[in-house]
Amino acid sequence: MISWKRKGEWMELSSPIPGWSPADADSCEKLALHVPVPQKLYHKLARGGGVKLQGGRPMLRLFQSEKSPYVPEYAELDVLFEDDFCLVINKPAGMSVHPSEAGQQGTLAAAVAFYYESTGQACSVRHIHRLDRDTTGAVLYAKNEWAHLLLDEAMREKRIERIYTGVAEGMLASAAGVIREPIGRDRHHSGKRRVTPGGDAAVTHYTVLDKSREASLLELRLETGRTHQIRVHLSHLGHPLWGDSLYGAANTWTGRQALHGKTLLFHHPVSQESISVSAPLPEDFVLLLSKLRIY
Template sequence: MIAWKRKEEWLELPLPNPDWKPLQPSAVEAMSALIPVPRKLFLRLASQGGIRVQGGKALLHLFPRESAAFAPEYCELDIAYEDDFCLVVNKPAGMSIHPAEAGQQGTLASAVAYYYASTGQACAIRHIHRLDQDTTGAVLYAKNEWAHVLLDEAMREKRIDRTYAALAQGVFRAKRGTIDAPIGRDRHHSGKRRVTPGGDAAVTHYRVKQQLKGAALVELELETGRTHQIRVHLSHLGHPLIGDTLYGGSAALLKRQALHGKQLRFPHPLTQEQIVVQASWPEDLQNLLSALQAK
């Protein structure tokens, strides 16, 4: 593993070779032998004096002080993972990732802004993926532009794995399977999606972990990240999520969809080590599962 050190706003690394200079034509390729390098960002940093050679080390200006751009709001956050490059927050139910309109309060973006400010971190808010307002679980943030570029690339290349737990209605005929059905907008409901031949490709893998009386505990993994994908696909299969009234679920036992992002696996943007983060279940889903198991 590469030996790196943070020095305030700078990242210190060993030189790729004794003659390395950040503005020479081979600089990107030489540095890429040590760490993942976003080429455009590297060249911009080099042209602006953001990469230096000092005392036999390379210094990269990766941690400039930035504005969060969201008004900080206090909220007790469940931090599942954190280092100099990444933050994973276990999002509670009822909280949007970011404001949908001007002046909206109570979003995760504002809560993360408060967390950064209260811990002395001058970071912009950069989420890598989203969860629905009433879905709980792990949300990944990049804490600087370098990490953001690399994690966005990893997401596009499907190198970030997201595992979900759900409580779905009914008795599943197959204990595992793949739902490969395109998803598009519902013409009759602006906030709803549906399976439609003209939609975007969407693939969900599922496994029934425990069949219960009239419901099932299901584990799901996404190949794609369409809006409401799990909710739409399970409803299409005939097993809407408990509480998901938008897609045919009953709210008798729960007033929100029973869906939780339980695990994230992603390559660390600097070391490329596989980081696996677990997000603990919220109390309402734990109580619902216990009640279903007791039937």
């Protein structure tokens, strides 16, 4: 595992790299043998004096002060994980991850901007993935450009695993399965998606954890990240999420769908340590399970 120390705006690798010098033409390639390196950013840092050798150890200026693109707004945040590169927040229901229109307030992005400001961290707000407004659970943020590039690449290459907990109406026919149905826009309903032959490839894995006559408690894993993917796929099976009126649920709940982003599994963008972060089920979700006699 790679280790480092933060020294102000600089990251210092804890161990020397024999023969490495920032003046070498192949310094980026040599460094990449020891630590993940976004090449374009490395060369940008090098041109600006942001790569140096001190005491035999490589140093990179990764923690430069940045301004948030969002106006900070106070909100209580449940921080699940944090270090110099990553932040994971347990998003509550009813909060958009970022504004969908100019001037929108009450977003998670604005709350994270306030959190950074109030804790003396001059970071921009960079989310790596999103959750629907009414879906709760873990959301991953990168705290600098280096981490953002590496985590974004990991997300594109499906190396970040997202595990959800959901309650679907009725009893599914199989105890486990894979839904492979393309998803596209619904031409008749703005903001809605549907299974359609011309849509984007979408793959959802599900496992039934428990069930009653009325509902099934599911663990859901995504291979792809299409808008409303879980909601569309379960509705297509004839078992929409409990409370998801947009996708045909017959049962009302608290004005939202019963879906929670429970666990994120990813490798740290620098140390490559395996990280697992889980968000506890919200109180209304626990109460729903109790009402349905599902545990």
